[in-house]
Amino acid sequence: MIKRRKTRKVRLGNLFIGGNAPILIQSMIKVPTSATKRVLSQIKRLEKCGCEAVRLAITGDEDVSSLKKIKKAVKIPLVADIQFHTSLAVKAIAAGADKVRLNPGNMKKKGLKEIAHLAKERGIPLRIGANSGSIDLHPHLSPPPTASFREAKRWGRIEERGIAFSLVSAVNDWLKFFEDTGFFDIIISLKTPEVESTVSAYRMMAKDCNYPFHLGITEAGSGREAIVKSSLGIGILLREGLGDTIRVSLTESPEEEVKVAQEILQSLGIRFFHPEIISCPTCGRCTINLPEIVKEVKKKLIYSPLPTPHSPFKIAIMGCAVNGPGEAKEADIGIAGGKGAGLLFKKGKPIRKIKEGKLAEELLREITKTM
Ligand code: SF4
Structure with missing residues (x-):
């Protein structure tokens, strides 16, 4: 029996993430959100194969108005993925997003406060994500430029731990910021394209807070390598009781992502979907x-x-x-x-x-x- 980490329970549409809620499977729409018809047909296919929440990239006003139409046409919770522009997050929430995924590191604090207030008012959660590609590595953990090969190798190992440390430290800063605004319906993601640093980061973070975790190995690639990498990274963490929602990132159809996610959960005896x-x-x-x-x-x-x-x-x-x-x-x-x-x-x-x-x-x- 896997003993799950006790977390806060966060509402997502008509479902929950964390607490004793089943580990939820997500995927992401792979066409522009403004292409309403194509998005709707992808969502239908995803629902049919067992996807439980879909994320959509919101890159401008056209996407926001499409999100509004999509929201009226589907029941599955919709997650708005916003980068850089806090104003788009505000508009996406108004358009009916059930959750917003933010990378606060690339956003202005004033706008983030507005998002937190609005999300609280609407009762929707925020996913706060840090990605190894968009954070500064902790300065004390980089090898000095003059390091010998032997020293650099040693530093290399430390630097690997440093990625996890840097991700956790960035997210902790953002947690404090959101908590200070009185916002607590948070889901955390710590993404790197490597199994080792991803696992270390979540293990480290689990000691610091009780917010639910969104798991995934980012930019995992495609085919066999990507499936093995994702299964290991997500599987190790789930086996340790860490993880409340998962997304398998594949350079393939979103349905494939859902099927792999189901296999991971079924192989660990966590949830059962098919014979x-x-x-x-x-x-x-x-x-x-x-x-x-x-x-x-x-x-x-x-x-x-x-x-x-x-x-x-x-x-x-x-x-x-x-x-x-x-x-x-x-x-x-x-x-x-x-x-x-x-x-x-x-x-x-x-x-x-x-x-x-x-x-x-x-x-x-x-x-x-x-x-
Ligand atoms: S079950 Fe029999 S046929 Fe199959 S691998 Fe084992 S020994 Fe070989």
Whole structure:
């Protein structure tokens, strides 16, 4: 069981972040907010695949008026992402944003006060984010220009810790600023493109406050590398009980971000979204075409709903008698391959033998009956 860090509970539209609320999955719209129709169709796709809050970049007045229209057309909470211009945050709140994401380091203090007052009045939270790309590294932690290679290497390690330290110190300054204005509905993000410094920063921050955390590895990239990096960074923190909302940043479709986020939460046993398919890697003992069976079952079932919402449902597809019966018994339903056939298991009991050619079809039929 993962013991979650106790945090303040912050309202986001009709949902909550932090406290005992489920860890919320977010993504970001990848077309200009002013392109209202395209945004709405992306939001529909995101809602369908399980996204729970969407962020939109607000870069000017056209985006603000589009945000107003979008807000009227959807139920999912909308997060306005604002950089540099505090006046845009004020307008986005007036247009109906359910939350505003700010990088206070690039904004004027006077405008920030106005945002805090307005957000308080409307009962919406602010995400205060620091990003390693937009903060000054702590001056005492940079290697001197005259450092030898050996010294520079040593400093390199310290500097890595320095990124975390600098992020936490920047956010702490901003927390004090917002708290002094009487604003406390805050969510914190500390972003770097590296696993190590991201994990260090959140661990450090957790000792300083009880605000909920938004987790993510920023600019993670695309494909396999990005998924591994994000899963490690977000996964390590979630396993330690840190993190209340997550966004997987991928240079891919936002739906892909949501699916990876769901996999991270499901792999850690935190939330369950769809059936889990366990299959062996196959080896010289496997005499059935297991990859084909897995492909077929996965195609039909991977994102189908769970028979009992929020409860795990495991399907095991195993190649032979070595680990097959054991895994198949542990799963809700499974097969263990044999010579030209497979043994079907249901709720831990062997049911019947099925010829190899019919394995995928029969397994799917049994699963559908169960679901
Ligand atoms: S279950 Fe059997 S076929 Fe699959 S990897 Fe293990 S030993 Fe090999």
